[in-house]
Amino acid sequence: MRSKLSRRFVVLDRDGTLIIDKDYLSNPKEVEFIPGAAAALRRFQEMGLGIVVITNQSGIARGFFSLEQLQRVHEHLNSLLNQEGVKLDGMYFCPHLPKDDCNCRKPGTGLIRQAAQDLGFNPEEAFILGDKNSDIELGKRIGAVAILLRTGYGEKTEQEKRIAPDYVCDNLEQAADLIFSLLNKTSSTHKAH
Ligand SMILES: [Mg+2]
Numbered sequence: 001m002r003s004k005l006s007r008r009f010v011v012l013d014r015d016g017t018l019i020i021d022k023d024y025l026s027n028p029k030e031v032e033f034i035p036g037a038a039a040a041l042r043r044f045q046e047m048g049l050g051i052v053v054i055t056n057q058s059g060i061a062r063g064f065f066s067l068e069q070l071q072r073v074h075e076h077l078n079s080l081l082n083q084e085g086v087k088l089d090g091m092y093f094c095p096h097l098p099k100d101d102c103n104c105r106k107p108g109t110g111l112i113r114q115a116a117q118d119l120g121f122n123p124e125e126a127f128i129l130g131d132k133n134s135d136i137e138l139g140k141r142i143g144a145v146a147i148l149l150r151t152g153y154g155e156k157t158e159q160e161k162r163i164a165p166d167y168v169c170d171n172l173e174q175a176a177d178l179i180f181s182l183l184n185k186t187s188s189t190h191k192a193h
């Protein structure tokens, strides 16, 4: 059931979804939005949605960059977003390796559960957006609306057909159109799919 008290949230991936995937990005200067991404986030805000970024950053466990470097990248990303009129509600990352078997690396649900607890939203009511199978699988595991984007590795993910997303969009802008129409179609008590 949809709670009237809690805002719905967009939970989005970072690399290949919000910013250009540059393989283990560690230099703040290399943060570059996917065209239209910041404007799409502004539209989510205007729709009254909360916005959280959840990202796997195994480059830390691999020793490619430090926690401090990652924090600098995220500070810079936040300041670029602020310049575009966007304020994230939260940014969460998993620093581990796949073999660490943690519960926070996507598709593990640890980080979205943490975010939901911190920010007071129902994860089942979230829209999960990303370019990889792990993003879509996270959406499925949590029972949210899972939207695959064709940016980043998205076209490859779509071709693999390993896991079926609820929707596929070209980019965040198109996802904003989709979510806008889903929210308007289901302003009653039911979930958007
Ligand atoms: Mg990605």
Ligand SMILES: [Zn+2]
Binding pocket: 094, 095, 096, 102, 103, 104, 105
């Ligand atoms: Zn982890």
